[in-house]
Amino acid sequence: MRFDIENLNVLNVLQCVSAPFRQYRNRDSHAFIFRRCGTAQYDFDGQKQIVREGQIIFLPKGSSFSVEQLSQGISRYTVINFQGKTSLSQPVMLPLPADPTRLYPRLDRCCTLEPEENPYLLLSEFYWILSQLLEAPKAAYHSSRTLQILTPVEEYLQSNLFDPELKTGSLHRLCGVSDTYFRKLFWARYGTSPKKYILDRRLRHARELLISRECTVVAEAAQLSGFTDPLYFSRLFRERYGYPPSHTASTPE
Numbered sequence: 001m002r003f004d005i006e007n008l009n010v011l012n013v014l015q016c017v018s019a020p021f022r023q024y025r026n027r028d029s030h031a032f033i034f035r036r037c038g039t040a041q042y043d044f045d046g047q048k049q050i051v052r053e054g055q056i057i058f059l060p061k062g063s064s065f066s067v068e069q070l071s072q073g074i075s076r077y078t079v080i081n082f083q084g085k086t087s088l089s090q091p092v093m094l095p096l097p098a099d100p101t102r103l104y105p106r107l108d109r110c111c112t113l114e115p116e117e118n119p120y121l122l123l124s125e126f127y128w129i130l131s132q133l134l135e136a137p138k139a140a141y142h143s144s145r146t147l148q149i150l151t152p153v154e155e156y157l158q159s160n161l162f163d164p165e166l167k168t169g170s171l172h173r174l175c176g177v178s179d180t181y182f183r184k185l186f187w188a189r190y191g192t193s194p195k196k197y198i199l200d201r202r203l204r205h206a207r208e209l210l211i212s213r214e215c216t217v218v219a220e221a222a223q224l225s226g227f228t229d230p231l232y233f234s235r236l237f238r239e240r241y242g243y244p245p246s247h248t249a250s251t252p253e
Helices: 100-112 119-134 144-160 179-190 194-211 218-224 230-241 245-250
Strands: 005-017 021-024 030-037 040-044 047-051 056-059 065-069 076-086 092-094
Touching: 005 100, 005 119, 030 100, 030 194, 047 056, 076 100, 076 119, 100 119, 144 179, 179 194, 194 218, 194 230, 194 245, 218 230, 218 245, 230 245
Parallel strands: none
Antiparallel strands: 005 076, 021 065, 030 056, 030 076, 040 047, 040 065, 056 092
8 A cells, every 4th residue: 555645734633523424525635534432334425334443544535425333332533634646546444553552642642733833743743654554564465355254253343342251262253264264364454463453442442431431430441341350451551551541530631
């Protein structure tokens, strides 16, 4: 995947909450959409594309589409709107970096930067994000039809992601393929292993609960996110975000 962009101008970087349904006509800018939590379905004149938590989609200037939220509860995304001449002319799903979690702190920082105040700093952050996308794993090609093999697991995870009894070793059976082939397909779609994907989703969910004040007790957020050991959860949370979950729970959003 190439990102040839000339005359780049970053318009803004926004944190958004998905509406149940919304239509867009003739977008006036390009955009990268980073789905932070929840699942949405994009419909481009009958061409449907499901974008799940952690995935990234590019939307070109001039595109028209509708977006329907498929998941229950909070559904958030970060959007980078920009102008420029690019080689990408159609909506496209982007390959995930080997460690997608590195993107989120930089995206959050971009949301605090005003283009008028320091355009060069915002550009530098944007180019860093692009560099991470360009370094995404070059997995073997798998057609969309082949990747549909993962559908039973994706549907299963929608309902059971926060079940502490969830075991990744048996997920391949839902797809009717070997564990080795299942993991290859999973990596091709998500750029990470099933275990790390589930862990990342759980940590992000716990963080969303604490930030939104749906939970103010760390142990409760951990339990609702699939963690049975609050100490283990706190250690993973600190390793991921660089601060303890108690800091998130006690600090204004």
